[in-house]
Amino acid sequence: MGITKTQIFNEEQNDLAQFFKVLGHPARVAILQYVSNQNACICNDLVEEIGLAQATISQHLKELKSIGLLKGEIEGKKMCYCINVERWETLQNQLNNFFNKTKSNCC
């Protein structure tokens, strides 16, 4: 199989899971941390900073963009990737919501 049965879950569950999934790779965590630590926008310093091939980094960046956590601006030849702060905070709220709601009453 290998296929996730998304249709049996509700939208909130699928959205949350999708978001967690994208963050569920150390390279993507590292990318977010690195981007946020720069004062200026970075581009493919990432390839050197993290030890993965350019194609691989590009793929990870794409996934982070897909859930809106990163936005990219073209600056001449280079790309400037930055954290989308609004989206970032929305997600943080959603997560806290999930964490606060999901607390046990039992045992």
Next chain:
Amino acid sequence: MGITKTQIFNEEQNDLAQFFKVLGHPARVAILQYVSNQNACICNDLVEEIGLAQATISQHLKELKSIGLLKGEIEGKKMCYCINVERWETLQNQLNNFFNKTKSNCC
């Protein structure tokens, strides 16, 4: 490949990613929500509640246990799965830490 190069990332990055990864499946999100909504401990009501085979649910439960979010107690023939509130809150703090630190200065 398909293999993640964990050795090139630091412990924090790998830990965070591992945690996100486990939460990155709608069935596991649903399990956590369902467990937390019960007043008593539940066992394999989950199999009926969520529409997946018993073997599959058991597997997902195992993964949630592996990062300490769920704990299981044997009650006769049944298993009582509960949220590990301490671990839950620790993780919530870690996540908020990550979210708060990772905010952009650029663009």
Next chain:
DNA sequence: TTTTATTATCGTAATATTGCAATATTAAAA
């Protein structure tokens, strides 16, 4: 002790993900 109910594990098929080399694409620079 045998049966029954509940949960875990094993084996396996189908699909997804990771990573990279090779190759586009794009836009500035020469």
Next chain:
DNA sequence: TTTTAATATTGCAATATTACGATAATAAAA
């Protein structure tokens, strides 16, 4: 216009994940 540099995309190969049937393991009930 040609070259060069930066990034994206394509096409794999290797590995991981998801899901489930079959089967084992466990403990109460009969």
